[in-house]
Amino acid sequence: MTMELPLLEFKNISKEFVGSGNRQIVAIGDISLSIRQGEFVSIVGPSGCGKTTLLRLAAGLDTPSSGRILFDGEPVIGPSPERGLVFQAYAAFPWLTVRENIAFGLTVANSVRNDELINLWLQKTGLTEFANHYPKALSGGMRQRMALARTMIVAPKIVFLDEPMGALDQRTREKMQLFLLQVVWETNITAVLVTHDIREAVLLSDRIIMLGARPGRIVGEIESNLAKPRSHHQLATPEFESIYNQVISILPE
Numbered sequence: 001m002t003m004e005l006p007l008l009e010f011k012n013i014s015k016e017f018v019g020s021g022n023r024q025i026v027a028i029g030d031i032s033l034s035i036r037q038g039e040f041v042s043i044v045g046p047s048g049c050g051k052t053t054l055l056r057l058a059a060g061l062d063t064p065s066s067g068r069i070l071f072d073g074e075p076v077i078g079p080s081p082e083r084g085l086v087f088q089a090y091a092a093f094p095w096l097t098v099r100e101n102i103a104f105g106l107t108v109a110n111s112v113r114n115d116e117l118i119n120l121w122l123q124k125t126g127l128t129e130f131a132n133h134y135p136k137a138l139s140g141g142m143r144q145r146m147a148l149a150r151t152m153i154v155a156p157k158i159v160f161l162d163e164p165m166g167a168l169d170q171r172t173r174e175k176m177q178l179f180l181l182q183v184v185w186e187t188n189i190t191a192v193l194v195t196h197d198i199r200e201a202v203l204l205s206d207r208i209i210m211l212g213a214r215p216g217r218i219v220g221e222i223e224s225n226l227a228k229p230r231s232h233h234q235l236a237t238p239e240f241e242s243i244y245n246q247v248i249s250i251l252p253e
């Protein structure tokens with residue numbers, strides 16, 4: 001699969017909200033960004049700079065105030081199973097078992113139930129033993145894998161991940177990072193990850209987009225060309241340090 005085609009294009013996107021007292025909030029100023037097929041892009045920037053807004057627009061959950069978003073060359077006019085989204089505070093359905101939570105991804109996409117596929121994702125996520133348990137029986141890491149499985153089961157072309165690891169402790173987070181890399185590698189999916197963790201962005205992505213706030217805009221971008229497959233050993237390399245330092249010189253932590 002080629003890395004050259006733009007899969008997702010933001011063309012001069014802006015987004016305004018009406019805040020309290022009819023005050024206008026310019027969440028996103030003027031963002032143009034092109035994401036290639038198969039690319040792993042991370043988006044970093046301070047709280048309130050429009051990261052979630054940008055993902056919601058690309059997922060078709062909201063519409064831009066101006067500009068255009070193209071996916072596979074077609075304007076985005078609403079949600080599609082081709083564009084998966086894993087939320088910041090993901091929603092597990094507490095009344096559904098782990099198996100049914102994952103199966104729900106197919107329901108949302110109007111796909112036929114496919115027990116073989118559900119079993120495959122239970123296996124990939126290490127949740128087979130927990131298939132008939134309810135989400136309350138899962139650890140944070142397991143829940144996050146379940147949320148990823150629910151999104152990935154319909155084989156989207158792109159996945160938007162809004163701080164999917166934000167609530168996890170360091171050890172679990174590292175495991176989830178590896179799991180995410182593996183899923184991305186196996187499926188060759190295009191991924192857009194929002195994270196506050198710059199080390200995570202450098203380690204996981206091919207490119208890091210840095211946003212500034214008020215209004216949200218791109219203030220820099222850096223390629224992360226670390227060798228693949230990626231591993232946490234790379235955190236200690238001079239190559240890693242160099243990319244990390246370039247990011248924090250533009251975006252102090």
Ligand SMILES: Nc1ncnc2c1ncn2[C@@H]1O[C@H](COP(=O)(O)OP(=O)(O)OP(=O)(O)O)[C@@H](O)[C@H]1O
Pocket residue numbers: 017018019025026027046047048049050051052053054
């Ligand atoms: N539905 C909404 N109505 C009014 N204002 C909104 C709405 N959604 C977002 N905003 C505003 O737009 C700006 C960008 O919000 P957004 O949630 O995209 O930021 P973010 O970069 O994801 O922040 P964080 O890192 O805290 O998650 C903020 O000023 C926010 O208050």
Ligand SMILES: [Mg+2]
Pocket residue numbers: 051052053088162
């Ligand atoms: Mg956010």
